[in-house]
Amino acid sequence: MKLLRYTHFNISLSLFVLLSIWGGLFYYTVINEVMDETDDALANYRDIIVGKALADSTLLNATDNIIHSYSFRRLTTDEAADYKTRFYDSTMYLETEDEFEPVRVMKSCFLASDMNYYELELRLSTLERDDLIQRILYYLIALYAVLLCCVLFSTRLILQTIFRPIHLLLEWLESLTLGQPAPYLDKNPRIREFRTLNRAAIEMHERVEQTYEEQKQFIENASHELQTPLAIIRGKLELLSDNENLTESELETIDDIYNSVNRAVKLNKSLLLLSRIQNAQYSECSDVNLNMHTKEILTFLPDLYEDKQLRYTLNEAGECQANMNEHLAHILLNNLIKNAFVHTPEQGQIDINITSNSVEIVNDGTEALDENEMYKRFYKGKTLHNGSTGLGLPIVKSICELYHFKLQYRYDGRHHFVLNVVKE
Amino acid sequence: MKILLVEDEKELRDTVKTFLMKEKFVVECAEDYPTAVSKINDYDYDCILLDIMLPGGSGLSVLAKLKKLRKQDSVIIISAKNSIEDKVEGLELGADDYLAKPFHLAELNARIKSLLRRKKAGGDTSIILGNLTLYPDTRKVTIEDKELELNRKEFDLLYYFVSNPNRLINRTALAESVWGDHIDQADSLDFIYSQVKNLRKKMKTAGSQAEIKSVYGLGYKLTIETT
Known part of the structure; x- marks a missing residue:
């Protein structure tokens, strides 16, 4: 796996998880706030309606179905004793629209002027609220997607720029061949670590190259310098063996020396050949x-x-x-x-x-x-x-x-x- | 026959000089660039043996000077460098032959003689030893005017012998003259025996006066029977 892809994958994964958590939390906070808003509105209406009902007891028998519908119900004392205000979602049939509409219901009780406990059931259409929530969700998802894409795209671009010197260095290292001039490598990238890395690589290469060069030179020079003494030994032996007065055992000794010299000559030639090949001195093709x-x-x-x-x-x-x-x-x-x-x-x-x-x-x-x-x-x-x-x-x-x-x-x-x- | 030997290494110079004098050549020596240049200016030689790496200058510029003077001296380059470029450059400058150090003296002798023959005879390069005549250009050998059938290797062997008559020729030098690069020091040179044996048999059957003799341990010698 490439370093770039690996880093990018990790960043993406963590961003994905974090953004999802953040999005979820954000959504629920907003939804809660919206819900609270509805409940607050219901409570406000209740206060108003209860106020009106206390002033005008005929209202207790009336219902309103226009903006927010409400109805009253008389409670027994037992019921009233441990009554708790409740909020819940429900649906309500609308004759005009001939359909059920979602409503938020609030049930609370109050002591009317006739000293009876009444239960007030307030219904508020949540059609707009649900619409709002749905929109919030859509926008949030869209925002999430766009944000994630933008972040991923930009991190990728940034990472690519950051890793460029590394890639250049790697390419450079791979293109190196001993005995051949090194291609160009920037000695001064902007980032200090890369600068150090590049300089170290160049220095290392120069050192290796120098050692290699010296070794090659040594082999070649040594082989060259050996040629003349070998030529002298061989020539002298040839002259010596031409002498008529030599005994058989002397000739044998000369032959042994001669063969050893020949061996040295061959070895020397092979070494020289090897170093020439490696020096690419046979350019003609x-x-x-x-x-x-x-x-x-x-x-x-x-x-x-x-x-x-x-x-x-x-x-x-x-x-x-x-x-x-x-x-x-x-x-x-x-x-x-x-x-x-x-x-x-x-x-x-x-x-x-x-x-x-x-x-x-x-x-x-x-x-x-x-x-x-x-x-x-x-x-x-x-x-x-x-x-x-x-x-x-x-x-x-x-x-x-x-x-x-x-x-x-x-x-x-x-x-x-x-x-x-x-x-x- | 006058030869100029241009070589800076004293020992090698002496060795080659001694050897060539045995071959009845007149040998003069130059040990550095200025000496070599002044000698080629003042005298004519039949053959110049030229080392490339000289104190005071390159043997190649000696060669260039020689050609500028329009001299007809044959030139054999003897170099320790043995690199293709040098060889090509030398031959392009007008050298007649190239011999890499370390060389066999017999090989040097064969090359010098071959050059001199070509130059002197004006076309006739044949070598005559007793009743044996060898024609290097057409690769033919005759004995008493009758052609001797030899294969390529036998001819090369004989040519080498004929160039170095009455001289002890080492087996290694002989093998290298024909089999050249194919041999390395690991090889036993026993195969030379059978090759020479065949050649000797052919020569004897044809009634050659020149005869190849084995010299114990070292190699062979071509001798001419004088009847």
Whole structure:
């Protein structure tokens, strides 16, 4: 749930409940006031009528039905003893209208001039009052609805404005990619907390970027600086081995040194390549035919592993074109295919399936690889593979990341590496 | 054959110089930018080996100066940077070849010789060793004027041997010259044996005077029987 919706929902819910309570209370207070008004009017009429009746006893036998109808009834002394004035709602039949009309009735008793107790029943039409109450209700409901809508709408607008810097910051954070310039982020939003937050984020990013940059530079410089001494060692060894007077064991020693130097050279090259890929130094792109490169690799690689007597097939269901750097395409495929050749047990089977948008490399293997570990630098797996750089798959991964290709791995008794060249 | 070696690192300069002198080249050295510039101004060379990162300036500007002087010297760039941009820029400026450090000396030798052959012979780039003749341009090999059928890899192997006759060639250098990037240090180089064995057999059957000999532990040597 979005922060905005969550906050807005909570505010709305509490406003809804509070406004409802307030509306209910308001309604009942108003209604009470209106009722009281009617009852007060009835009491006033009673005082007037009773006054008149005391002055003119003939009135006791009269009734009035025009504005407010009233009637008198003589009470027995027993009835009069615990008489209580009552108000209640009732209806009255109106002949003129031929219908029942709501009335408010007041019953009270008084001692007339003839020393008898009379009950005065006063009826007041409440048609107008009910009308009024109904209107009040309607207006109240309308007011309630409009008020609620206005409040909800304005809080939403206000919240949106308040949360805007947060959203901008989140978008900014998500758009960050190491090694690439950061997009613009406002350093001075009006609200202090957001200002602090933005500045902290920018500062953090700059620090991370700087560390990343330094690390990259270090790897690249170290690799560069190593090239010359390695070239010297290799050259000297070549000169030395050309010497006619060397014994067999001396030659053997030279060969060992030579191989170790070569290993260092390869390692160095791989590190340099990795840092170059991550520096996006291979900017030149073209449509590369992966089928062609795969075939080319397959003319060379199998030679290297002829001892293992591997069988391999290439199934081309389509032409796979990828928009990328040609050199990197070659390295990508070479590393993946080489990986299969290196890790397939002797006399195993390797199948390469190419479709119009993917390259799948399937090879025999005894155990699934650890997906979390296998792309890490210098991860050597469980099987001892002497002298492997442990940089093959990290390079593959870097290339895939550079071009947003998807590389999937699964194991179902055989290793499946699926390279999808449709950009995500 | 006169070669100018422009390289700032003394040890590497000495190593390459020693190696090239064994190949009967006349080698002059320049250790920084001003020396290199004054040497190309004053003399003509058959081939210039040019490092890019030099004290006092870039090897690429040496190359630009050379081209401005309209000199015909062949240039091989040897660089520690090994970046595509440098390579492209160097070749665009008119360098003939590009070799990344650290290189095999035998590889350097093969490249220099290939350049010089192309330049000297005015079209004829063939290499003759005894009764064996190799034509790099048409990728053909003849023995006693009879063509020797070789596949692509066998030809590449032989070409490398022929460029470095009478020299011990390390298995790694040999493997890298043909299989290049496909090899890494994890690979056993045993496969080279069978590849060379096939080549050797073909040459022997055809009666070649040049013969590939195994040198224990290290690699091979191409020798020419002189009868």
